[in-house]
Amino acid sequence: MESDILLEADHIRKTFPSKEGQLHVLDDISLKLYRKEFVCIIGPSGSGKSTLVRILGGLLEPTAGKLIYPSGREPDPRAIVFQNSNLLPWLRTAENVALPLLIHGASRKDALAEAKRWLDIIGLQDFADEWPNNLSGGMAQRVAIARALIQKPELLLMDEPLGSLDAMTREQISLELMSFREQIDATVLMVTHSISEAILLADRILIYSGRPARIQEEIKVPFPRPRQPELRDAIEFNAMSRLLRKKLMIQGQAF
């Protein structure tokens, strides 16, 4: 089973210098990500989840502890979907999706063709030539997700990708994510605030506690995949969300 581990975070700590000395953002985080699993991290805001994502994404060095890659090589590519869509406003929608390919020297024609294929998948084919400023928040975030998926990531990190969206759009996109989930080979780690999102999408849910942050508990989601949207109406689903809510409430978090 060891070889099934894509990445292991080993006693990661992160402190930032601040005016009052050291700000401990992450305190002793250990976790394992298995190949092709979907893991959700759920926990209060401001608890350093973004910092964790950035460390796992290789954007930030931990203060102590290390990332271990049992296969001996780093997951490549590692794609990150940020809280805000981070589209480049000076590139048209299709160019934004094509960006990772363009950066690595793909021909413009091929890159755009592949981008259009992804725009089809996310249902935005009519917006290929639109400027990002003209997209709604939900569309922009879909485009950002397509931009991550076009890289065929080995590891996909999502930092509250739906956090800034309204409830309806959010539900819509989480259902879409569920269907992508079956189409891609990536290992996915997603930070979220939504219990139902986590249960719907994840194989495992890590419950995260406030500052300094630790992983409090790990919960396996027993529902088989592929999952259907109707799962949300099932008694087991509701039981599971009650359980999660209770666990989060023990930590003094309102959900």
Next chain:
Amino acid sequence: MRKDDLSGNKFNITKLIPPLSIFCGLGVWELAVRLGNYPAFILPSPSRIAERFVSASRTGLLWPHVWVTFSEVLSGLLIGTAFALIAGYFLAHSPVAEKIIFPYVVVSQAVPLAAIAPLLIIWFGSGIRPKIVICALTVFFPLLINILVGYRELEKNMNDLFTSMKAGRWARLVYLEFPGILPVLLGGLRISATLSVIGAVVGELSGADAGLGYLINIGRGQYDTALVFVALIMLMAIALGLYGVVLLLEKKLLKWSVASD
């Protein structure tokens, strides 16, 4: 978009106001000179200036000087912009270099241009070169500051995005940095275009054998005030022309920023 279409299709009287205002202003000027009977070497009338323009064009006096000043301004502008871009790139990527260079940038802002023009003429002679240097200097520092501001405003998240995509320096420059600073760069260029004209004239006034500044000196010396005005108007035309070109560039290159409906 819709609003523009409406005003474009319908006859809009407010569009006539600015040219009408200029026309009336010239009329008042003409009238004042004629009624007040001012001698032409004090204040020539617009019609006299127009006549002088025609005669100076015909005798071949005017256009060579216009060309000299224009080429000084344009070369200075291009050279200053190129250096500002290169310097901006390195300063933005090296905090230490920025700390070393920045005091000079600040001090340079306090140097009166007219005061260093004679120095440059001592160093580079009275030809076209010192003027190009002056123009380039006038353009360089404000643009450099704009570029650095532009870099600072590039969102950290976007940098993270490029890092996560393992983008090389070149890809970063082409897809992130250059388009990202383009709005402030063009904003700076709009101002610099006019500043550059001032630079060229200041240089020419303090020692030159050609150019519109030189022509102004000649006109002054010969009490040919109409010629001074002709030169002035040419300078304004150059400045406005360059300004217009930058506006056009903005319209063309920054479509994305006005895209929102």
